[in-house]
Amino acid sequence: MTKRITKKSEPETGHVEYWKPQSGWWYISAVISVLVALGVDTLVPDSQFVNTLPYRVFLEIFITTLIVLWVISFKANSLRKILYHQAQFIFAVGIALTVWDLLSTKSNILQLPFFPGPAQIISVIVSERETFLISSYYSLRLFSVGLILGTILGISTGILIGWYQQWYYWLFPILKVIGIIPSIAWIPIAVVVFPNSFIAGLFLIVIASWFPVAFMVSVGIASTPKVYYEAALTLGANERFLLTNVAIPNAVPDIFTGLTTATGFSFLTLIVSEMIGAKAGLGWYINWAKTWSAYDKVYASIVIMAIVFSIILAVLNSTRNYVLRWKKGISK
Amino acid sequence: MSKQEILINISGINRVYYDTTGKTTVALQDVDLDIRKGEFITFIGPSGCGKTTLLRLIAGLDSPQSGVVSIEGQPIEKPGYERGFVFQQAALFPWKTVEENIAIGLKARKVFKEKKQYIKDYIDLIGLTGFEKAYPHEISGGMAQRVAIARALINEPKVLLLDEPLGALDAFTRIELQTTIRRIWKKTGTTIVLVTHDVDEAVFLSDRIAIMTARPGRISEVITVNLKPERDRNDDEFIILRRRVLEKLELAGKHWSSRLIDPLEQPSISGVGEAI
Ligand SMILES: Nc1ncnc2c1ncn2[C@@H]1O[C@H](COP(=O)(O)OP(=O)(O)O)[C@@H](O)[C@H]1O
Ligand SMILES: [Mg+2]
Numbered sequence: 001m002t003k004r005i006t007k008k009s010e011p012e013t014g015h016v017e018y019w020k021p022q023s024g025w026w027y028i029s030a031v032i033s034v035l036v037a038l039g040v041d042t043l044v045p046d047s048q049f050v051n052t053l054p055y056r057v058f059l060e061i062f063i064t065t066l067i068v069l070w071v072i073s074f075k076a077n078s079l080r081k082i083l084y085h086q087a088q089f090i091f092a093v094g095i096a097l098t099v100w101d102l103l104s105t106k107s108n109i110l111q112l113p114f115f116p117g118p119a120q121i122i123s124v125i126v127s128e129r130e131t132f133l134i135s136s137y138y139s140l141r142l143f144s145v146g147l148i149l150g151t152i153l154g155i156s157t158g159i160l161i162g163w164y165q166q167w168y169y170w171l172f173p174i175l176k177v178i179g180i181i182p183s184i185a186w187i188p189i190a191v192v193v194f195p196n197s198f199i200a201g202l203f204l205i206v207i208a209s210w211f212p213v214a215f216m217v218s219v220g221i222a223s224t225p226k227v228y229y230e231a232a233l234t235l236g237a238n239e240r241f242l243l244t245n246v247a248i249p250n251a252v253p254d255i256f257t258g259l260t261t262a263t264g265f266s267f268l269t270l271i272v273s274e275m276i277g278a279k280a281g282l283g284w285y286i287n288w289a290k291t292w293s294a295y296d297k298v299y300a301s302i303v304i305m306a307i308v309f310s311i312i313l314a315v316l317n318s319t320r321n322y323v324l325r326w327k328k329g330i331s332k
Numbered sequence: 333m334s335k336q337e338i339l340i341n342i343s344g345i346n347r348v349y350y351d352t353t354g355k356t357t358v359a360l361q362d363v364d365l366d367i368r369k370g371e372f373i374t375f376i377g378p379s380g381c382g383k384t385t386l387l388r389l390i391a392g393l394d395s396p397q398s399g400v401v402s403i404e405g406q407p408i409e410k411p412g413y414e415r416g417f418v419f420q421q422a423a424l425f426p427w428k429t430v431e432e433n434i435a436i437g438l439k440a441r442k443v444f445k446e447k448k449q450y451i452k453d454y455i456d457l458i459g460l461t462g463f464e465k466a467y468p469h470e471i472s473g474g475m476a477q478r479v480a481i482a483r484a485l486i487n488e489p490k491v492l493l494l495d496e497p498l499g500a501l502d503a504f505t506r507i508e509l510q511t512t513i514r515r516i517w518k519k520t521g522t523t524i525v526l527v528t529h530d531v532d533e534a535v536f537l538s539d540r541i542a543i544m545t546a547r548p549g550r551i552s553e554v555i556t557v558n559l560k561p562e563r564d565r566n567d568d569e570f571i572i573l574r575r576r577v578l579e580k581l582e583l584a585g586k587h588w589s590s591r592l593i594d595p596l597e598q599p600s601i602s603g604v605g606e607a608i
Contacts, residue, residue, distance in 0.1 A: 227423045231419065232436065234391055234417035235413055236412065237440040245425075245439070246425070249428075326427045328469040
């Protein structure tokens with residue numbers, strides 16, 4: 001077993017070493033394991049009433065993608081490394097899908113409605129695609145408006161607190177006390193105070209993102225090394241220049257740290273607030289599906305959430321890597 | 333030389349530090365010195381003798397308890413671009429490229445549009461062509477100091493203050509940069525004040541060397557370097573002068589060496605083996 005040893009020179013984030021097998025056998029095994037999943041689904045008779053066509057199409061697309069990527073990778077060595085690195089994992093996914101399919105759709109050991117098989121979940125995603133699209137749209141709208149507002153407020157208050165003593169004196173204690181309250185604790189108040197569920201949800205997400213961003217920005221501003229200010233002053237800087245060209249750039253890595261925390265808090269707040277008050281969105285849908293005992297829809301929503309949130313985090317991460325390309329250890 | 337105009341006048345400077353435990357350090361006591369326009373003057377002395385403090389007073393980054401530092405007759409109260417400063421650890425802005433670091437002064441003074449064509453000239457001057465787009469973490473310590481020097485020079489300062497800029501570099505890079513600094517000084521004609529504890533460096537670069545003593549920090553003597561402009565470290569006169577500076581430093585050191593001092597803080601005596 002190879003332990004994951006973090007070398008001192010290894011960056012905290014960003015660049016990943018592809019240390020997995022160099023040989024192509026695992027990749028071939030991975031393709032075969034997904035083929036087995038497809039074979040099992042096609043050949044073994046169903047013992048549940050499930051539309052397995054979407055699942056089969058999904059597996060076929062999966063296999064085709066794997067093969068196409070493999071062919072491309074003969075020309076692109078970096079892609080080859082990534083594929084081989086992921087091969088064992090894909091192999092395991094293929095096995096897991098096969099076993100799960102056998103246990104549920106094929107043998108009815110895992111029973112509907114509480115434990116649907118992969119075929120059932122994918123078939124629900126396909127048949128309910130419009131609902132999922134609309135729900136994702138509503139969730140994303142609430143999420144992004146809230147996160148953007150919260151971040152703007154967070155950056156502004158963070159700068160004020162980090163830069164001006166007066167603001168620090170008055171706002172920092174408030175930030176410290178209110179900032180540690182989980183935003184969902186405000187739900188009862190938000191529901192009463194705000195005219196509709198969208199505004200209430202917005203308020204909660206703004207709260208969830210504002211404080212971590214404000215806190216990290218103020219820390220980042222206040223921790224600017226004195227020598228940077230002195231260097232700027234001997235180059236002709238005035239107070240304003242020190243803030244805009246020294247302190248704020250110095251705080252940018254902390255802005256991203258705050259933003260990552262804020263994003264996590266906001267996901268939680270988004271789903272919880274939608275579950276409680278809203279008439280739309282993924283959180284609302286999952287709750288609605290639950291009341292109808294439509295557990296296939298619940299699982300499907302969870303899958304959609306995982307996909308949507310992963311995309312958001314990936315976008316955030318690559319933005320961060322681009323903006324912080326000046327930092328040591330961030331790959332270009 | 334002696335008829336030259338005075339650029340900076342330092343008179344009656346006292347600077348005492350009080351730390352939180354109530355301990356007081358007399359960093360500078362009754363320091364007087366005139367710095368002439370266009371000269372290269374070096375402050376040399378053991379660690380803790382107040383070299384940095386004196387340089388920071390000229391820069392306006394610090395102020396004395398008593399005494400005045402003035403430039404062209406104007407008392408210095410705050411930092412300004414006409415007194416460029418190079419720190420021991422370069423202090424480049426890590427989020428800016430080499431080129432952007434050099435442009436900072438122009439931006440800060442709001443003359444970027446008119447003067448941005450000079451950035452290239454200064455990159456050439458310090459020999460960093462090809463590294464314009466590199467970030468500070470991608471370049472070596474010696475290159476970083478070159479950028480720091482160019483960044484100060486682009487403002488065409490009346491005086492360039494260098495606080496042990498080569499202190500953290502290896503011997504080879506140090507000699508290389510000394511040559512660069514000398515070339516730049518000749519080419520631009522800027523007054524340069526250098527702080528160092530390397531005797532060789534002081535003799536190689538300076539017109540005058542101010543020897544400083546510690547506790548309390550003062551200037552004990554100013555030695556004029558009468559060497560020919562093309563300096564050669566193996567020249568007899570060079571070696572003799574280096575030994576003289578070293579003797580003065582040791583003499584100056586007698587005042588404090590009896591006290592408990594970390595031997596690592598002693599002035600560096602590079603090249604002394606062949607001199608004695
Ligand atoms: N900010 C400060 N607070 C307290 N003491 C200081 C401070 N800066 C310098 N000193 C003390 O003043 C003396 C002179 O310091 P400095 O000018 O940095 O010396 P040098 O540059 O010659 O090594 C030292 O004894 C140092 O400890
Ligand atoms: Mg010093």
